[in-house]
Amino acid sequence: MTTETEKFTVNVNKDAMNAVRAEAQDKGVEASALIQRAIHQFAIDTGRMDPARSAMLKAQYEIIDEFVELAKQLFGEGRFDEHFVLTVFKAAMGSPKLRARYERAIGGDAYGVKLPGKTPLNMYLGWYIKNAIGAEPKVDANSQPVRAQVRGEPIQSYTLLRSGGR
Numbered sequence: 001m002t003t004e005t006e007k008f009t010v011n012v013n014k015d016a017m018n019a020v021r022a023e024a025q026d027k028g029v030e031a032s033a034l035i036q037r038a039i040h041q042f043a044i045d046t047g048r049m050d051p052a053r054s055a056m057l058k059a060q061y062e063i064i065d066e067f068v069e070l071a072k073q074l075f076g077e078g079r080f081d082e083h084f085v086l087t088v089f090k091a092a093m094g095s096p097k098l099r100a101r102y103e104r105a106i107g108g109d110a111y112g113v114k115l116p117g118k119t120p121l122n123m124y125l126g127w128y129i130k131n132a133i134g135a136e137p138k139v140d141a142n143s144q145p146v147r148a149q150v151r152g153e154p155i156q157s158y159t160l161l162r163s164g165g166r
Contacts, residue, residue, distance in 0.1 A: 028131045037061065059105040060121055066098055067125050068132040075133040082138055085126045085158040086150060093154060102154070110154040122155050135161040 012020075017031070024031040040061070044054045071088045074080075079087055092098045093110055103110050106118040130137070137145040138160040146160045 028134065029128070030131075056105070056107065056117065059101065060117070060124075063098075063102050063105040063121070064124060064128050066101065067092060068128050070098070071129040071132045080133065080135070080161075080163065082160040082162065083148065083158075084133070084135065084161050085129050086148070086153065086155065088129050089125075089153060089155050111152070113156075118154075122158075126155070126158050130159070130161055134164040136164040138162045 020034060021031045024034040027034065040057050043049050044057060049057075067088060070092055071084070074088060074091060075084070081087070092102060099110055106112075106115050106121055108115045108118070112118070129135075140146050147157050148160055149157050
């Protein structure tokens with residue numbers, strides 16, 4: 001969720017990987033996201049991470065979980081449209097508690113720009129919001145995702161969504 005990442009390959013028992021895929025499907029995420037989170041949690045639990053980085057990761061996962069729950073709630077209330085990602089962000093910023101947690105996760109003001117952790121986290125949040133409700137990206141004639149640009153919001157761009165049938 002930060003710009004500093006390292007990619008590596010690991011071989012996993014087939015039955016274990018099938019279990020991970022099934023759990024990921026139940027949670028509405030990709031297996032790689034579930035594995036990434038497990039690795040992050042393991043690293044945090046070892047106590048060997050930089051305390052500031054560990055606190056930032058904890059805050060980011062906390063906000064992801066809260067945004068997912070908010071997305072499910074808003075979806076259940078019938079508030080889905082192609083701008084649903086923005087709808088969730090606006091609702092989140094309307095909650096002082098959720099806004100404060102988001103600001104802790106990005107390390108600054110929700111409406112600030114050029115915060116190092118903000119863009120990657122916002123990308124993850126958009127992805128998790130989409131998957132939480134089973135939506136799909138809206139695509140153009142060339143099958144490319146359609147994006148919207150906004151100003152004066154915590155998120156400056158996001159992919160438009162269409163109902164995925166959930």
